[in-house]
Amino acid sequence: MQAEPRKSLVGEEYEVEIGPVAHGGHCIARTSTGQVLFVRHALPGERVVARVTEGEEGARFLRADAVEVLSPSKDRIEAPCPYAGPGRCGGCDWQHAKPGAQRRLKGEVVAEQLKRLAGLTPEEAGWDGTVMPAEGDKLPAGEVPAWRTRVQYAVDASGRAGLRRHRSHEVEPVDHCMIAAPGVTELGIEKRDWAGMASIEAIAATGSQDRQVILTPRAGARLPLVELDKPVSVMRAEEPRGREGTGGVHRVHGRPFVRERADGRTHRVGGGGFWQVHPKAADTLVTAVMQGLLPRKGETALDLYCGVGLFAGALADRLGEKGAVLGIESGKRAVEDARHNLAAFDRVRIEQGKVEAVLPRTGITEVDLVVLDPPRAGAGKKTVEHLSSLGARRIAYVACDPAALARDVAYFREGGYRVRTLRVFDLFPMTHHVECVAILEPAAKGS
Numbered sequence: 001m002q003a004e005p006r007k008s009l010v011g012e013e014y015e016v017e018i019g020p021v022a023h024g025g026h027c028i029a030r031t032s033t034g035q036v037l038f039v040r041h042a043l044p045g046e047r048v049v050a051r052v053t054e055g056e057e058g059a060r061f062l063r064a065d066a067v068e069v070l071s072p073s074k075d076r077i078e079a080p081c082p083y084a085g086p087g088r089c090g091g092c093d094w095q096h097a098k099p100g101a102q103r104r105l106k107g108e109v110v111a112e113q114l115k116r117l118a119g120l121t122p123e124e125a126g127w128d129g130t131v132m133p134a135e136g137d138k139l140p141a142g143e144v145p146a147w148r149t150r151v152q153y154a155v156d157a158s159g160r161a162g163l164r165r166h167r168s169h170e171v172e173p174v175d176h177c178m179i180a181a182p183g184v185t186e187l188g189i190e191k192r193d194w195a196g197m198a199s200i201e202a203i204a205a206t207g208s209q210d211r212q213v214i215l216t217p218r219a220g221a222r223l224p225l226v227e228l229d230k231p232v233s234v235m236r237a238e239e240p241r242g243r244e245g246t247g248g249v250h251r252v253h254g255r256p257f258v259r260e261r262a263d264g265r266t267h268r269v270g271g272g273g274f275w276q277v278h279p280k281a282a283d284t285l286v287t288a289v290m291q292g293l294l295p296r297k298g299e300t301a302l303d304l305y306c307g308v309g310l311f312a313g314a315l316a317d318r319l320g321e322k323g324a325v326l327g328i329e330s331g332k333r334a335v336e337d338a339r340h341n342l343a344a345f346d347r348v349r350i351e352q353g354k355v356e357a358v359l360p361r362t363g364i365t366e367v368d369l370v371v372l373d374p375p376r377a378g379a380g381k382k383t384v385e386h387l388s389s390l391g392a393r394r395i396a397y398v399a400c401d402p403a404a405l406a407r408d409v410a411y412f413r414e415g416g417y418r419v420r421t422l423r424v425f426d427l428f429p430m431t432h433h434v435e436c437v438a439i440l441e442p443a444a445k446g447s
């Protein structure tokens with residue numbers, strides 16, 4: 001017998017007290033019957049009317065938007081962006097919060113994930129609980145840092161470029177994205193007709209004038225002649241873009257890569273491959289990793305999930321001629337770029353493949369230092385177990401998801417490592433995202 005479909009609660013409204021922030025850009029509340037609500041556009045301590053956007057009777061939780069604020073938090077401001085708000089653009093989560101409050105909320109999320117998944121207090125993780133803004137981002141309330149050097153625009157049925165609504169394929173057409181970097185805004189993507197395109201990625205490199213657009217046409221559509229306000233190179237991506245990003249991306253005209261400067265070196269990044277989005281992010285992270293690892297001349301190091309070689313290059317620079325670095329990266333195009341970017345270092349090798357498959361095959365049994373910067377899912381138990389067996393003096397874990405970091409830290413603790421320091425950076429202002437750098441060392445020794 002088929003179970004009765006449960007009644008949808010979408011559109012129902014509840015007057016609720018907003019509780020703590022949760023991972024994902026929302027806060028937790030409960031209805032009078034005890035059902036949990038994940039409420040966007042709210043702040044802890046507020047009383048709001050929450051309208052359900054997803055969920056049905058008896059569900060573990062419902063998603064909702066705060067559509068009316070009955071008693072506002074002192075951290076609330078008028079969202080500076082006209083496209084932010086319930087049902088609108090899904091790109092930012094905290095437009096309605098003062099900048100300092102955004103960082104506090106992110107800190108609370110990191111602390112909660114650490115406690116719940118790794119059993120660590122901030123003190124035990126060597127973290128003072130602060131979330132650092134990137135250089136130049138400490139702005140007064142109401143001003144928005146224009147940090148996004150890579151913007152993925154979606155295109156609606158009429159050919160207008162915009163941004164996706166939260167958890168939706170619908171497009172919010174925009175005239176201007178406030179968090180887009182000036183180099184992206186100057187291209188004037190929002191002013192053109194993009195009929196036939198499914199999406200457009202706009203890239204403004206840091207430290208060079210390279211600008212690139214990656215067009216993804218809908219099935220059967222022809223590429224438009226790209227006439228933008230600034231010269232750009234143009235690439236064409238096949239839909240859907242592969243998980244690893246760059247497989248189905250082809251040159252249309254101009255250079256098939258952009259040149260990004262960081263740590264005093266130029267990095268070629270081809271065909272929309274991974275590069276940190278905030279213009280200060282690559283330097284901020286390299287500094288934090290190097291300050292944590294304190295590399296010594298002649299040491300050996302691993303750079304896992306190495307992309308185009310940002311940390312491998314920084315390590316090679318500091319380890320000197322007698323040092324050695326092995327980078328592992330799954331993206332074919334990123335590996336070609338990493339080999340190109342690091343060609344000046346004789347003792348750097350880049351292997352292509354998944355870390356979980358390649359690392360065991362290398363036969364490496366000892367290493368002095370490790371950097372790992374995995375995708376959002378984290379490295380996972382097997383890889384962490386393997387890394388814990390290599391006797392590294394220090395390990396730097398760069399994480400864009402605090403939940404994955406905390407899970408992997410718990411595995412490292414089982415493997416005999418402890419967190420020596422944790423630093424947390426707000427490299428994604430106005431959104432719920434946050435970047436962490438944890439430095440681990442053998443628990444027994446300390447170094």
Ligand SMILES: C[S@@+](CC[C@H](N)C(=O)[O-])C[C@H]1O[C@@H](n2cnc3c(N)ncnc32)[C@H](O)[C@@H]1O
Nearest residue numbers: 274305306307310329330331354355373374375
């Ligand atoms: C967060 S990025 C970091 C890249 C680089 N460290 C940087 O800062 O530019 C993660 C990288 O891991 C790669 N990747 C994803 N899954 C992987 C896996 N299982 N094994 C190896 N590389 C992987 C992605 O292609 C991407 O380049």
